Amino acid sequence: MLLVTKKFHNKSEFEFMKLFAARNDSFLSADANVELSTDKSGSSARKEPSGPRHASSFTPSPAAMQPTSLEQVQATAEPNPLKTCENLSTNCVMFLSSLGDGMNAYVAYKVSTRTSLPMFRSKVFSVRRRFSDFLGLYEKLSVKQSLHGCIIPPPPEKSVVGMTKVKVGMDDPSSVEFVERRRAALERYLQRVVSHPSLLQDPDVREFLEREDLPRAVNTQALSGAGFLKMINKASDAVNKMTIKMNESDTWFEDKFQEVENEEQQLRKLHVVVDSLVNHRKELCGNTAVFAKSLAMLGNSEDNTALSRALSQLAEVEDKMEQLHQEQAASDFFIFAELLGDYIRLLGAVRGCFDQRMRAWQRWQEAQSTLQKKREAEAKLLWANKPDKLQQAKEEITEWEARVTQYERDFDRIGMTVRKEVLRFEKEKAKDFKSQIIKYLEAMLQSQQRLIKFWEAFLPEAKAIA
Amino acid sequence: QRKESLRSVSVDLNHDASLLIDIPDALCERDKVKFTVHTKTTLSSFQKPDFSVPRQHEDFIWLHDTLVETEDYAGLIIPPAPPKPDFDSPREKMHKLGEGEATMTKEEYTKMKQELEAEYLAVFKKTVQVHEIFLQRLSSHPVLSKDRNFQIFLEYDQDLSVRRKNAKEMFGGFFKNMVKSADEVLISGVKEVDDFFEQEKTFLLDYYSKIKDSTAKAEKMTRAHKNIADDYIHISATLNSLAADDMTANKKNLEKLSDLFEKFRKVEGRVASDQDLKLTELLRYYMRDIQAAKDLLYRRARALADYENSNKALDKARLKSKDIPQAEEHQRQCLQKFDKLSESGKKELTSFKGRRVVAFRKNFIEMAELEIKHAKNSVTLLQGCIELLKSN
Numbered sequence: 011m012l013l014v015t016k017k018f019h020n021k022s023e024f025e026f027m028k029l030f031a032a033r034n035d036s037f038l039s040a041d042a043n044v045e046l047s048t049d050k051s052g053s054s055a056r057k058e059p060s061g062p063r064h065a066s067s068f069t070p071s072p073a074a075m076q077p078t079s080l081e082q083v084q085a086t087a088e089p090n091p092l093k094t095c096e097n098l099s100t101n102c103v104m105f106l107s108s109l110g111d112g113m114n115a116y117v118a119y120k121v122s123t124r125t126s127l128p129m130f131r132s133k134v135f136s137v138r139r140r141f142s143d144f145l146g147l148y149e150k151l152s153v154k155q156s157l158h159g160c161i162i163p164p165p166p167e168k169s170v171v172g173m174t175k176v177k178v179g180m181d182d183p184s185s186v187e188f189v190e191r192r193r194a195a196l197e198r199y200l201q202r203v204v205s206h207p208s209l210l211q212d213p214d215v216r217e218f219l220e221r222e223d224l225p226r227a228v229n230t231q232a233l234s235g236a237g238f239l240k241m242i243n244k245a246s247d248a249v250n251k252m253t254i255k256m257n258e259s260d261t262w263f264e265d266k267f268q269e270v271e272n273e274e275q276q277l278r279k280l281h282v283v284v285d286s287l288v289n290h291r292k293e294l295c296g297n298t299a300v301f302a303k304s305l306a307m308l309g310n311s312e313d314n315t316a317l318s319r320a321l322s323q324l325a326e327v328e329d330k331m332e333q334l335h336q337e338q339a340a341s342d343f344f345i346f347a348e349l350l351g352d353y354i355r356l357l358g359a360v361r362g363c364f365d366q367r368m369r370a371w372q373r374w375q376e377a378q379s380t381l382q383k384k385r386e387a388e389a390k391l392l393w394a395n396k397p398d399k400l401q402q403a404k405e406e407i408t409e410w411e412a413r414v415t416q417y418e419r420d421f422d423r424i425g426m427t428v429r430k431e432v433l434r435f436e437k438e439k440a441k442d443f444k445s446q447i448i449k450y451l452e453a454m455l456q457s458q459q460r461l462i463k464f465w466e467a468f469l470p471e472a473k474a475i476a
Numbered sequence: 477q478r479k480e481s482l483r484s485v486s487v488d489l490n491h492d493a494s495l496l497i498d499i500p501d502a503l504c505e506r507d508k509v510k511f512t513v514h515t516k517t518t519l520s521s522f523q524k525p526d527f528s529v530p531r532q533h534e535d536f537i538w539l540h541d542t543l544v545e546t547e548d549y550a551g552l553i554i555p556p557a558p559p560k561p562d563f564d565s566p567r568e569k570m571h572k573l574g575e576g577e578a579t580m581t582k583e584e585y586t587k588m589k590q591e592l593e594a595e596y597l598a599v600f601k602k603t604v605q606v607h608e609i610f611l612q613r614l615s616s617h618p619v620l621s622k623d624r625n626f627q628i629f630l631e632y633d634q635d636l637s638v639r640r641k642n643a644k645e646m647f648g649g650f651f652k653n654m655v656k657s658a659d660e661v662l663i664s665g666v667k668e669v670d671d672f673f674e675q676e677k678t679f680l681l682d683y684y685s686k687i688k689d690s691t692a693k694a695e696k697m698t699r700a701h702k703n704i705a706d707d708y709i710h711i712s713a714t715l716n717s718l719a720a721d722d723m724t725a726n727k728k729n730l731e732k733l734s735d736l737f738e739k740f741r742k743v744e745g746r747v748a749s750d751q752d753l754k755l756t757e758l759l760r761y762y763m764r765d766i767q768a769a770k771d772l773l774y775r776r777a778r779a780l781a782d783y784e785n786s787n788k789a790l791d792k793a794r795l796k797s798k799d800i801p802q803a804e805e806h807q808r809q810c811l812q813k814f815d816k817l818s819e820s821g822k823k824e825l826t827s828f829k830g831r832r833v834v835a836f837r838k839n840f841i842e843m844a845e846l847e848i849k850h851a852k853n854s855v856t857l858l859q860g861c862i863e864l865l866k867s868n
Contacts, residue, residue: 078852162795280714287707301693313679314833320840333581338633440725447733448865455858465847472840475833 014337090431098125098204114142119191119196123219130220137222141168144196146227147203150214157425158169158420161435164197164355176421187343193345198352205438242358242365264423266432267364274357281350288347291339295332302328316475321473330464334457341453349446353439360435367424381410494518495615498529498632499581504600509533509612511607515630521622522631531629534559534638536607539629539647543620548812550775551820552620553828555613556764561603562666585712591709591745595702598749602757653740670818673776681769687763699785702747728868735863739856747850754843756821762832769828776817783810 122136148165151157167190203209204219222365255357302325309321496516503510540557543549552867570592578586612631614620629636668674715734719727786807791804 051612106715137525209743269721269723273718276714276718279713280718282712283707284708285705286710290700290703290707294697294704297693299699301690301697304686304690308683308690311679311683311686312831313675316643317833317836320836324840329730331708369848436724438727438730443729444865444868447729451736451858451862451865454864455855458854458858462851465844465851469844469848472837472844475837475840 021060038263061341095236095313098123098127098210099243117192119193121219128401135220137218137220137224139218139224141192141196141216142227143224144161144199144426146224147214147315149227151203151209153210154364154432157208157212159363159424159431160206161356161359161363161431162209163199164359165199165204167355183335190270191344191348194376195348195352242362262429263364270364274354274361277350277354277357281347281354285346288339288342291335291342293341295335298328298332298335299457302326302332314475320471320475323468329336329463334461338454338457340452341457343444345450345453349443356435356439360432363424363428363431367421367428370417370421370424374414374421377410377414377417383405384410483616491861492616493667495621497608497611497615497657498609499604502600504563504699507563509600509603513611513630519806521627524631527631527633529630529633531636533607534556535587535629538636540610540626542625543623544771545613546623549623550779550823551763551772551817552617553768553772553824554611554620555617558603558606558610559764562600563596563599566592569595578711581713581717583716584710587709587741588706588715591706591741594745598752602753606761614821640832667714672822673773673818676769677773680766680773684763684766685764685852687759691756691763694751694759698707698748698756700754701744701751705744705748708737708744714735714742729865732864736857739857742858743850743854747847750843750846750850754839754846756837762835763831765828769825772821772824776814776821779810779814779817783807783814786810 102417117136118140120133120136121139123130124134126133134280144165145168152160198339203215209215303320306325309318309325313319384403384407388400388407391400392404494517498514499511500514501512511531511533512528513531514526515522518525518528538555540554543554573585573588574593578587614623615687616624620626642764668677712734715730719730719734722730731790786803790800790803790807795801
């Protein structure tokens, strides 16, 4: 396989991603894996410290600290604190390769898994996957009858624009940001999948993690262009157009659905504002850099020696401030904004499983009405006295009675699944938000502490002006 | 406290008890700001020891222009005229806020409105102070404080607008127009005999363009900070709505974060306004002051040109043997004027240097201290919030 060296031509292109990765202390060399701690991490080789924070183990390579060109950019975010299943951890690193040219090029991701579960062939293994493979996995899971009612984590959105720029080989900061954003999103997606007890047992999931040559997913058209949420909304509309309205004996489902819709709406609103924050922060960044240069020029022009020196020092402080703002913008984006984006999609998935329950109910109702029709048909046949047709009618009735029973059971089962899933989801969401918020605030805290140091260093310079 | 901080832009003002001036209050009526100029004096040249008059911005401009036009003051740095009160920015934002009212919660709207009112007030305070400093620069100048028009400005209890119109007709802004195009006079061909002025010329021209640039860029930087503070308001409000409707364990997380952003927006707002006062306003003030210093150089260059012309005229007169005594007298006067300007100019420019350095020092120290203060505040807020979240 051809490996194309991705060169970062200037400092700033690489800065954005490196800053984030470096700040998360997770700039890894090629083969390190991140291990997630669990409460009962007996079998894993490394011992994890107890406590809410999960440690990451890594060896930072010296070359990685001074990048001018890179063959493989490997960076992972801090381990997602969503608890995975006891004995499995997985992560996703970026692995850039190019097969084909121009528009046929694609980014391959290396998915590494470490596990002690017996259903896997080995304890540590890696596979290469491309974006459509992740979409394909979702496709497979979302149509499984056995998983109906489950909240299937949705994959990140397809983006024609973003991907095209990367394919065309533009090394600009926005392409770098795009790829890192996607990688992190895919990693979170996988981690959510494997932390779901039912999904972890699923053979398609196992195959995704393990199988060397995965057949290419073909049905991802449904997720192209339109995107995941549009798909959910289309399905919702279909449900809303149902003629028979459900009479809920238990208002839990109605109430919860309403809650979910409201929350989704508010999260969208919040996402818009946080996006605005990211943009303003980036603007501040740019303005600060420009100002720093201007101040340096002024310092050169100043004829009082001490003041000239102070102006240059101030220009340097502002330069450092620019760095801080850039890191903060990365934090705003990769931690805060992405958290909101994830949950907007996840809430869509929650709505999806409510819809599945409705469809199950609908199927049951339709079966009941069909059964009714069959019984009426049988009655008619009794009158008309046609024995062979009667026999067939009786068989059909038996068949439909069984179906009605089955569908009623399905409906009840889905209902229970949905309830269980929602409660689990809410718990996970609270934990996820909490840990991501803490991460965000701790990054901000570090930033402010550094800011204090910069200004404290400048203060004597200012006082020295005579 | 705010008054103090802007006054540090130009230090050592208003210390001489014989003439104390301040602007204790001002009224904003539609577009016009009416300043109350209050004077306390022990000087006998004034009719009363303590009095106030209402003045408009245009009155300050009139005073400034008459000082510039006065030949006797050609060798002085005339303190820069205060800029026109500019409420465009907050007014526009208030307008936009009104348009967007429907899209936000009542609480959010109230907070945004509060923020805007604070901005309005800040602009107002700034304009009062910059007008005040102008007068205080005059009152603390040994020569300018004795100016007749300055006294009229302080004392005349009628509307000054009649006088203003007369002045415009008399001078027609001669000097003003002259100095605008005088850059070329300075730069081209004035053979400078004095090293001091040669250096000053080079320095001031270069410094002016650099400080003008820095001022503009500082302003953009400050505005970005303000935008972030506004974003924090919206984020806090939305988080609050989310928390209110949340029945799960996440409720507390959202509430705490909302609370933090509410506190943060205040901090960020103060960071922005402190930066504005200590940095942007400082640079802006000295940009204008340097323009005033440049104007002095222009006038001196003009006087030098006059002197050189008078020399030529004298030579011509000698050649023609006609009107020699007048030419000699004219030449003598030109030289005298030029020498006086140079002597006075040198003093003024030297003290200007000192003033500038002192002011920069004071503001830089204050700015650094404020940045540290706000950052420490942020650190405390963040640590508190993280603690609360972790202890759940």
